[in-house]
Amino acid sequence: MVVTTVASLKPIRMLKDSKGKLYYIGESASLSYLQVVRRSVAETVGACAFTLDTLGHQMIEVEMSANLHAIQSEPYLDRDSCLALVPQFELAVSGVLDLFDTACIHARMMIWLDDPNKSNTKDAPILFLILAIASLASAADTAQEDNAERCFTFGRQQAILRLLDCPSLETVQAFSLITYYMIMSCRCNGAFTNLGIAARTAYSLGIHRHETNSSFARETGIARERAWKSLRVCDLFLSATMGRPPATSETDCNIPWSDLATLAEDPDISVQHQAASAIFRVCLIFERILIEVYSQKTMSLDLAASISSQHREWSESLAAMLKVDRLVKTETSMGRSAQKLGSHIVSMAFYYSLILLSRPFLAHYTSASHTTEEWLQDTSPASIAIYADACTDAAIKGIQLASNIAFDDRMPKRQPLIINSVFISALCLGHAHLGDYDQRGWPIRSSLDTAIAILQRLSGRNPQAACYVEICEHLREATAMHVQKRTKTLLKDTEEQLRSVFGDVQSALNQCDAETEEDMFGVQENHDDGLFLFSALDFDYPGDYPDPDTAQIWEPSF
Numbered sequence: 001m002v003v004t005t006v007a008s009l010k011p012i013r014m015l016k017d018s019k020g021k022l023y024y025i026g027e028s029a030s031l032s033y034l035q036v037v038r039r040s041v042a043e044t045v046g047a048c049a050f051t052l053d054t055l056g057h058q059m060i061e062v063e064m065s066a067n068l069h070a071i072q073s074e075p076y077l078d079r080d081s082c083l084a085l086v087p088q089f090e091l092a093v094s095g096v097l098d099l100f101d102t103a104c105i106h107a108r109m110m111i112w113l114d115d116p117n118k119s120n121t122k123d124a125p126i127l128f129l130i131l132a133i134a135s136l137a138s139a140a141d142t143a144q145e146d147n148a149e150r151c152f153t154f155g156r157q158q159a160i161l162r163l164l165d166c167p168s169l170e171t172v173q174a175f176s177l178i179t180y181y182m183i184m185s186c187r188c189n190g191a192f193t194n195l196g197i198a199a200r201t202a203y204s205l206g207i208h209r210h211e212t213n214s215s216f217a218r219e220t221g222i223a224r225e226r227a228w229k230s231l232r233v234c235d236l237f238l239s240a241t242m243g244r245p246p247a248t249s250e251t252d253c254n255i256p257w258s259d260l261a262t263l264a265e266d267p268d269i270s271v272q273h274q275a276a277s278a279i280f281r282v283c284l285i286f287e288r289i290l291i292e293v294y295s296q297k298t299m300s301l302d303l304a305a306s307i308s309s310q311h312r313e314w315s316e317s318l319a320a321m322l323k324v325d326r327l328v329k330t331e332t333s334m335g336r337s338a339q340k341l342g343s344h345i346v347s348m349a350f351y352y353s354l355i356l357l358s359r360p361f362l363a364h365y366t367s368a369s370h371t372t373e374e375w376l377q378d379t380s381p382a383s384i385a386i387y388a389d390a391c392t393d394a395a396i397k398g399i400q401l402a403s404n405i406a407f408d409d410r411m412p413k414r415q416p417l418i419i420n421s422v423f424i425s426a427l428c429l430g431h432a433h434l435g436d437y438d439q440r441g442w443p444i445r446s447s448l449d450t451a452i453a454i455l456q457r458l459s460g461r462n463p464q465a466a467c468y469v470e471i472c473e474h475l476r477e478a479t480a481m482h483v484q485k486r487t488k489t490l491l492k493d494t495e496e497q498l499r500s501v502f503g504d505v506q507s508a509l510n511q512c513d514a515e516t517e518e519d520m521f522g523v524q525e526n527h528d529d530g531l532f533l534f535s536a537l538d539f540d541y542p543g544d545y546p547d548p549d550t551a552q553i554w555e556p557s558f
Helices: 030-044 079-092 102-113 124-138 142-163 169-184 188-205 210-214 218-242 272-276 278-295 301-316 318-324 333-368 384-406 416-434 444-458 463-502 505-522
Strands: 002-004 014-016 022-024 298-300 525-527 530-532
Touching: 030 333, 030 416, 030 463, 079 102, 079 124, 079 333, 102 124, 124 142, 124 169, 142 169, 169 188, 169 218, 188 218, 210 218, 210 272, 218 272, 218 278, 218 416, 272 278, 272 318, 278 301, 278 318, 278 333, 298 301, 301 318, 301 333, 301 384, 318 333, 333 384, 333 416, 384 416, 384 444, 416 444, 416 463, 444 463
Parallel strands: none
Antiparallel strands: 002 298, 014 022, 525 530
């Protein structure tokens, strides 16, 4: 069976940013799915704040706060503060960028900070960008954010001047750092542009070919593999969230899964093992979904089953694959926090890919539930209901994972991947609510409440999260309206069934009451001596008739 997504997914292809400039948004984008859910709510509930809100029709892009022309010299760098930011960088990029070892960064940073000519060294672009990401991730106020912006602006200038015209591995690393900083600071369109530079540089150096990387010395080969993996994560995240074609691809590389069984017993992670990374493997699944589902605009149960088999293999091998990503337990508290964040990011990416795969089935199932019950009767393993349930389950579990990070004070203030994952999960829960999933025991409302609480928690330093909070609150109100409407419909149907069996006493009583009221207050009779009306003059007042100018208002007794 083929489910065509063209009928159910009709997103707004072009959205404006804060300056009114139009940008392309494709089918897989979160804002495109928002329009799908809004149409479903409009059909089921009717016009409400969620359907009439215009927040989803604009991209949230933050302008750069620092003045490019004002930054002609390097930012002031305090040695102790810079060294303290190194573990903060490890924490900030855990699960996303796996470019360097923390010990290596620390050693390079110490040598670099002691160099009086540090701004003109080859390490300057990368180390300034590392400081920028670490500063932004830990920033608690505007002053710290401005300091991060100064480091970023200077580091990017150095990268353009020193690394752009002569492509190298450092070029890929630097522009991957630029990309992620811009993702963190709500500048996804700029991030998308800079990612293209990193991707084309990687292709020119053959970094995308695993067999080529294996021909280098071990240290260099692993560095190339980790650069490609980090680039893939940023690329697939931007492609999925914005609905745009990926800049990288693994379609011409047949990567086997064979080494995973022995990986846990091998203490020496080789170049070949890098392809067994958990986050790298989930990127392969993302690419299939984006290319074979959303680019083709069709979905079949056979295709879903094929991709689901990769999900199953991934989940079965997760423990071994996390070793490659170095997301195993460490001795330091910062290392444990990085391991926790990284493993949660990787797991949430898995659930996000499940949502992308099964989202068309949820839309189909939800639409069908209001017209026919044939989907409920289909209990085969390859049924649409199975994948609709998978979408709802992935949304709930993704939110549970996100709550473990969002409410942990040790975690970075900026969490762009978590914010997007929680938002898309909240939309899925609202969509599932229209399919009456709450009546089947799914914790839809409580999970939606948790999603809103997470977004509120992360909205302090992120305007995109603040926008998502308002959208999700309107969605929660719409689901409450759906429950009220559904309850009224159920009661009405029950009452009609009871009346058909036992008769309608209430209707007869209402008719009698109406006739009595008409006799007492609404009857007008024409007499020969004029019009006769019941009025206050016909009631028996005690005592003399009161003066209408001085009398107190009182209720007559019958």
